[in-house]
Amino acid sequence: MDVAEAVARRLSVxxxxxxxxxxxxxxxxxxxxxxxPSGGNLQPWVVHALAGAPLxxxxxxxxxxxxDRDEPEYHVYPPNLWEPLRTRxxxxxxxxxxxxxxxxxxxxxxxxxxxxxxxxxxxxxxxFVSVHRDCGPPQWADxxxxxxxxxxxxxxxxxxxxxxxxxxxYGRLTARFLDLPDDHMLFCGLALGYRDETAPVNQWRSRxxxxxxxxxxxxxxxxxxxGTTP
Numbered sequence: 001m002d003v004a005e006a007v008a009r010r011l012s013v014x015x016x017x018x019x020x021x022x023x024x025x026x027x028x029x030x031x032x033x034x035x036x037p038s039g040g041n042l043q044p045w046v047v048h049a050l051a052g053a054p055l056x057x058x059x060x061x062x063x064x065x066x067x068d069r070d071e072p073e074y075h076v077y078p079p080n081l082w083e084p085l086r087t088r089x090x091x092x093x094x095x096x097x098x099x100x101x102x103x104x105x106x107x108x109x110x111x112x113x114x115x116x117x118x119x120x121x122x123x124x125x126x127x128f129v130s131v132h133r134d135c136g137p138p139q140w141a142d143x144x145x146x147x148x149x150x151x152x153x154x155x156x157x158x159x160x161x162x163x164x165x166x167x168x169x170y171g172r173l174t175a176r177f178l179d180l181p182d183d184h185m186l187f188c189g190l191a192l193g194y195r196d197e198t199a200p201v202n203q204w205r206s207r208x209x210x211x212x213x214x215x216x217x218x219x220x221x222x223x224x225x226x227g228t229t230p
Contacts, residue, residue, distance in 0.1 A: 001155070001156050003152065006152045006153075006155040006156055007152065009155050010151055010152060010155050010161075011160070011202070011205060011206075012161075012162045012163070012206075013121065013123075013160035013161060013162050013191065013193075013195045013196075013202055014116065014121045014162060014199075014201045014202065015121055015122060015195070015196040015199030015201050015202055016120075016121055016122040016123040016124065016160065016191065016193035016194060016195060016196055017122075017193065017194045017195070017196050018122065018124060019124065019193070019194050020051065020052075020124045021051070021124055021125050021159065021192060021193055021194070023051070025157060025159075026049055026051075026125060026192070029150060029153050029154055029157065029159075030047055030049070030150065032149075032153050033146055033147075033149045033150035033153055034146070035149070036142070036145045036146040036148075036149040036150075037142070037145050038142045038145075038146075039138050039139070039141075039142060042135075042139060042142065043142075044131050044132060044135050044139040044142055044143065045129055045130075045131065045142065045143050045146045046129070046130045046131065046180075046184060047127060047128065047129055047130075048127070048128045048130075048178045049125060049126075049127050050125070050126045050127075050128075051124055051125050051126070055120075055124075055125070055126050058126070058174075058177055059118065059119060059120070059126075061173065061177065062118045062170060062173065063118065065173070066115065066118055069169040069170060070169060070170055070171050070172040070173060072168045072169055072171065073168065073171055073185055073186075074168060076165045076168060077089065084209075084213075088207075088209070091207060092206045092207070095204060095206065095207065096113075096201070096204070096206075097109075097110055097113070099200055099201060099203065099204035100113060100200060100201055101200070113201075117164055117166040117167075118166075120162075120164075120189070120191035121162060121191050122193075122196075123162070123191035123192055123193035124192075124193045125191070125192040125193055126189060126190070126191060126192070127150075127189060127190040127191075127192055128167065128174060128178060128186060128188075128189050128190075129143055129146070129147060129186075129187045129188055129189075129190065130175075130178075130180055130184045130185060130186045130187055131143055131184065131185065131187055132183055132184055133183050133184065133185050134183070140187070143187055147163055147188070147190065150190070151163070151190075154192060158194070159192060159193065159194060159195075160192075160193065160194065160195035160202075161190055161191060161192050162190065162191040163188055163189075163190050164188055164189040164190060164191060165187075165188045166189065167186060167188055167189035168186065168187075168188065171185060171186040174186050174189075
């Protein structure tokens with residue numbers, strides 16, 4: 001499998017098979033992802049991986065206080081989201097619930113699907129990525145590159161994943177469970193496991209804007225012209 005194929009096959013998996021993922025495989029993925037780009041080679045990511053009894057204990061802890069959320073330490077989305085970002089966010093939600101057959105008026109059904117985040121969508125492995133509080137946007141960008149590298153490597157191994165900023169609403173609870181030092185904060189969680197190919201939620205793909213909506217290219221006609229013969 002080449003990188004382009006891994007990018008094309010990756011999606012946010014929201015239903016996993018219960019099959020366990022060997023610890024050796026998880027460690028191999030994390031160590032390989034550690035080669036992700038990092039400005040100044042700071043490698044600011046800190047990762048905790050949970051499976052088995054510790055994961056079950058954590059999920060039970062969250063379930064007991066699911067409606068008692070922490071105050072998020074950062075905005076997952078900018079306040080007062082503007083266009084076209086607002087429409088993109090709205091559309092992906094509508095597409096997701098349409099794939100599940102949950103209409104807009106079924107509020108309980110939508111809340112139930114959202115609550116599956118707290119179960120890591122049934123994944124046998126839960127990962128948490130945190131960072132030192134003094135790190136800034138460049139280091140947060142490094143976290144994103146680490147996470148993307150990890151997700152693509154997972155595809156190569158036949159695994160699926162779902163990055164979950166959902167956990168920002170349980171940052172303090174998670175930090176206590178993981179014994180994070182006070183100078184570190186949780187960025188996100190990540191569900192990891194084998195994708196349930198039969199689940200309808202895994203049969204749809206989120207839309208992407210065409211290149212013209214977000215990209216531009218200049219000077220390439222000159223390069224092409226330079227290579228032609230009059």
